[in-house]
Amino acid sequence: MSRQEIRLAGYGGQGIVLAGQLLGKAAAIYDGKEAVFTQSYGPEARGGASSADVVISDGPADYPLVSRPDFLVAMFQEAYERYRPEMVPGGLLVIDSDLVKPLPDEGPYRAVPATRLAEGLGKKIVANMVMLGFFTAVSGLVRREAVEAALRSSLAPRLLDLNLRAFGTGYDYSASDAPPHPTLSPAGGEEKGEGAPGVRGKAA
Amino acid sequence: MKGEPAVLTGQHFLLGDHACAEGALAAGCRFFGGYPITPSTEVAEWLARRLPEVGGIFVQMEDELASMAAIVGASVAGARAMTATSGPGFSLMMENLGLAAMMEVPCVVVNVQRGGPSTGLPTLVGQADVMQARWGSHGDYEIVAYSPASPQECFDLTVKAFNTADHFRIPVLVMADEVVAHMMERVTIPPAEAIPRVERKRPRQGPGGNGFLPFKADDDLIPPMVHAGEGYRIHFTGLTHDERGYPAITAPAHDRLVRRLVDKVRQKAWEIVEYEEYRLEDVSVVIIAYGSTARSARRAVGLAREQGIAAGLLRPITLWPFPGERVKKLAERVRAFVVPELNLGQISREVERFTSLPVLGVNHAGGAMMPPEPILEAIREVAG
Numbered sequence: 001m002s003r004q005e006i007r008l009a010g011y012g013g014q015g016i017v018l019a020g021q022l023l024g025k026a027a028a029i030y031d032g033k034e035a036v037f038t039q040s041y042g043p044e045a046r047g048g049a050s051s052a053d054v055v056i057s058d059g060p061a062d063y064p065l066v067s068r069p070d071f072l073v074a075m076f077q078e079a080y081e082r083y084r085p086e087m088v089p090g091g092l093l094v095i096d097s098d099l100v101k102p103l104p105d106e107g108p109y110r111a112v113p114a115t116r117l118a119e120g121l122g123k124k125i126v127a128n129m130v131m132l133g134f135f136t137a138v139s140g141l142v143r144r145e146a147v148e149a150a151l152r153s154s155l156a157p158r159l160l161d162l163n164l165r166a167f168g169t170g171y172d173y174s175a176s177d178a179p180p181h182p183t184l185s186p187a188g189g190e191e192k193g194e195g196a197p198g199v200r201g202k203a204a
Numbered sequence: 205m206k207g208e209p210a211v212l213t214g215q216h217f218l219l220g221d222h223a224c225a226e227g228a229l230a231a232g233c234r235f236f237g238g239y240p241i242t243p244s245t246e247v248a249e250w251l252a253r254r255l256p257e258v259g260g261i262f263v264q265m266e267d268e269l270a271s272m273a274a275i276v277g278a279s280v281a282g283a284r285a286m287t288a289t290s291g292p293g294f295s296l297m298m299e300n301l302g303l304a305a306m307m308e309v310p311c312v313v314v315n316v317q318r319g320g321p322s323t324g325l326p327t328l329v330g331q332a333d334v335m336q337a338r339w340g341s342h343g344d345y346e347i348v349a350y351s352p353a354s355p356q357e358c359f360d361l362t363v364k365a366f367n368t369a370d371h372f373r374i375p376v377l378v379m380a381d382e383v384v385a386h387m388m389e390r391v392t393i394p395p396a397e398a399i400p401r402v403e404r405k406r407p408r409q410g411p412g413g414n415g416f417l418p419f420k421a422d423d424d425l426i427p428p429m430v431h432a433g434e435g436y437r438i439h440f441t442g443l444t445h446d447e448r449g450y451p452a453i454t455a456p457a458h459d460r461l462v463r464r465l466v467d468k469v470r471q472k473a474w475e476i477v478e479y480e481e482y483r484l485e486d487v488s489v490v491i492i493a494y495g496s497t498a499r500s501a502r503r504a505v506g507l508a509r510e511q512g513i514a515a516g517l518l519r520p521i522t523l524w525p526f527p528g529e530r531v532k533k534l535a536e537r538v539r540a541f542v543v544p545e546l547n548l549g550q551i552s553r554e555v556e557r558f559t560s561l562p563v564l565g566v567n568h569a570g571g572a573m574m575p576p577e578p579i580l581e582a583i584r585e586v587a588g
Binding site: 021024025028029034035036037038039062063064065067150 | 215216217383386387388389390496499500502503506573575576
């Protein structure tokens, strides 16, 4: 892994930026890698598109910006449509299966109902941590323990338990036999990740 | 008020702006007077929380003129003092920056560059304040300006800025840019005892005696610094003054004073100058780039080398004094210089003063980080 570009995208308020910061921190502080976090910076306080970029590399990350993401995490339809064309061919797309409906010609991707799982934990706002857990598992970029350490050193103690549970829920979902979401029921297509249950094939 | 210690020893994943703030605290800065302005706001925001934790004072002033005046006053009272601003605020600070230079009051100004002139691009990057940093206040004076290219350097160079300021009794600038200020990277903060600390030179004689001359310089052209309230008879003025600190409005007094103010820095410029060299062995094309643009340039060096072009990077860490002697030396064995910067040609003019070789600027007025591609194109052009 020389240099990997990750873009997390959603709408303001979903915690996209925090998820990106924790991913970068996990890589740079707890996993022996180099990482740079940047975000597009506009005058809006909330709402609208939000994205967070992380570059993870083994050596010094000279150019800090993401130009062609190797990984795209989309938690919002508009974010998917806006950033999908910029992904490198063969990159890994990860979506919130309730909030993003991939185009019919989309290749293999991984999906998790992050927001729904977060609601199941009692707090919709931890959808970002569910997604971070899922992404950590399916991307293999950073060790689970490293991301959990980043959570522990960044979050207020009273929030930690819920966020760690959300992270674990997302992480474990990647290995679960959770059935595909009915509205996105895929059929056929090549699989990425050697038949892991969360993998979606090309939509029919 | 309980909180974290002044020196946050350890590894952190920090925003460039926050790293500047932590650098200030680690250096012993205990006064911040400022007026928040994007993209420097996070410096003020961070220090507003942190300074009270370590017994320091944070004051949000009414504007940038007052902010600069406040840190000059705090420094005269003995504190290590800083402000942080961006473009329009930096312009407003120019008058009192000159006052600090004239009164020889050490202080640190962080300017996080955004697109200008005027209000310009509040949230987007620029590098067009480089000449303003050198010449922005009226009159002759020397300035030291550091250019961080990473959050780690935001920390390190802010520490260094305080030491340089105190050593020479001058205002020192940390000329960050929006990209560096708003990126997060690992920042390693050393143990408190490992933070370099240069103290202000203080008078050898106590207060009370007759004939004490507070502006009488030693051989290094730097007068020991007296603080307000220590009992010395001391008069600080922006007027041309003599060794007593009293106004002396004559041609000889002015030439003597201003020449000393300039020479105390100029004669030690070689000690202050800092730069980083990247792949300059066997080089034929040298890129000279600073701040965030240096990171694109580093990438461009790699791309050029892949295409068989012997390119390398000279990254000034001090913009002022400029590493001109190094440029002169390199010019003896290379073909050309390429100077990418987010302005329409500022440091390229400085490079031209030290070489007769071709100097190709790669310029954009700002608003987005310089990508590596146009730098690579320029390298190819001059490599022939």
